[in-house]
Amino acid sequence: MADLDALKTKYLDGIAAASDEAALEELRLAALGKKGEISLMMRELGKMTPEERTSTGAALNRLKDDIDTALRAAKTAMADAALNARLATEWLDVTLPGRPLRQGSIHPVSQVMEEVTAIFADMGFAVAEGPQVESDWFNFDALNIPPEHPARQEHDTFFMNRAEGDDRPPHVLRTHTSPVQIRSMTEQGAPIRVIAPGRVYRMDMDQTHTPMFHQIEGLAIGKDISMANLKWVLEEFFTAFFGIKVKTRFRASHFPFTEPSAEVDIQCSWIDGQLRIGEGDGWMEVLGSGMVHPKVLKAAGVDPEEYQGFAFGMGIDRLAMLKYGIPDLRAFFESDLRWLRHYGFAALDMPTVHGGLNK
Template sequence: MDDIAELKTRILGAVGAAGDEAALEDLRVASIGKKGEISLKMRELGKMTPEQRQAVGPLLNALKDEVNAAISAKRAALGDAALNARLQAEWLDISAPARPAAQGSIHPVSQVTEEVIAIFADLGFSVAEGPQIETDFYNFDALNIAPEHPARQEHDTFYMHREAGDNRPPHVLRTHTSPVQIRHLEAHGTPCRVIAPGRVYRSDYDITHTPMFHQVEGLAIDKSISMANLKWVLEQFFSAYFGTSVKTRFRASHFPFTEPSAEVDIQCSWVDGQLKVGEGDGWLEVLGSGMVHPKVLQSAGVDPSQWQGFAFGMGIDRIAMLKYGIPDLRAFFDADLRWLRHYGFGALDVPTLHGGV
């Protein structure tokens, strides 16, 4: 009995003095492992008399349980101590300012497109979309553009490749979003009131032209639409877009897909080299428009004796330049981060109905 008491005191003392989990594990193996001291003493029970086993057995079992409990408690204490030490070493001041994170910005073209859509939506126009690679029919023939028209020349239009022997007219990168109007009329019929924003392509490159740019075209078809409706819609749009009352001036022009046709100027002034829209006695051309040509209506399957309407088209990039003071159209597509940070918009800036953010 005395040796069990002495073994208990020694093992429990060693458990309490263990400095890390490795030492504790070595102690567990040496005491209650298969060849540990307590395990060896339990094997000796077979050599004892029944009376001795009855007295010694419970003491050894109790000692084994006590040692197990002491080791578990010590292991938990060592784990807590290690965690506290780690927390002290890895302490972080959460009140310190966060490191600045690089933020992207909304491109002016995307911003202005959303502004345009919001304003025309308030005027009752929905958005129509179409493919950027168009057939010769939708891009030219359906819009009453004659075969000899300069727009069909390769110096103005990007043509797709055809295999040798394939005599079909080649597809083109659309030169305007007007084909969307034809496709929409074919699919949805009349009456209609839509705008078609999107990318267009022309073989041109200078300070005010790029090979790829953005347009928005509008179409309204009904039985009693006139040029007066067109003028009202455009003045409402420009007044909302520029945030001030804007007058328009119509000048007679010619476009194959409208008759009569008009180029539209907006009122403006130049003050110290700065353009101000909606004031002064100057005029700035911004778009082309007119009443939809009867042949265009016929191409879309619409009876021109029953229906009529207006159409217009303007460059999204150009009206962005006017509103936000951007001098060079080519910079829109240079991917210069400095330019994007300067002219870009915050991701959480939501366009309002009247003039952006």
């Protein structure tokens, strides 16, 4: 076999003279690779006598370890030298202020929902919640909506699938939060005063409608509640929400669950293409309302001969559009970070009972 001392000197001198890691890698392959000199020598051990194999194998292993140690030391030295060179040319002013982290924002829907809840809470309304997948009875029958009503057709409502052979009426994605009112009256009885905010679903999609949107409904049941109380509550709410005295106008309408029923307009004007609430000679429809129908009270277990009250419902998304000048409802659900940064709110921008924030 070749002189191991000469082989050792050859590779250690080569490692010491290497200028970069690529040269070190070539030396490693030449010595320790599968076809390297030392690896080939290790294969010859099988042809030797036991005594020669023992002594030569030990010598080859020592040589292999010496070369591997030298390679690792050379790589470490090169890395340290590169780091020192980098540190000599780069610098950092540690006295500079830290880069601010970009913070998330509160969605306008969440902001307006908090504002609306705070205002009605100040008037004594509790918050009630219910399931988004409702039974046919809670969503339609208990609200005096007849079988032939358009809302009970597939072009207006999302119906859930029933198993084959199951003849029960299908569940639906609730089309309004009115079922929460029925559940609240059923559980609590009367008198009662609640608001029901939440998601609702309808088969509709354009600039001012989406298949899923947010709604808030209010219910007040007592022994001496009238339309006059309804008008006062709504005018107080709009005044607090928009931060300016807002007049309302009631127009006769029809809803299966209220009698009498009324659509409510708020005073507004258009000046240079800008909508201004609470001034001018114009009117804008914003919600539906009325006195709760006796059949609805009876379905919820409330005696219509003893109690009466009002109910109303409005879109939270639309309120956000009106107050904060958002032109397109579809943008609410597109998760565009640029839109969210523009229309969103900081975490500390908390609403008050006097109308929240006026951007």
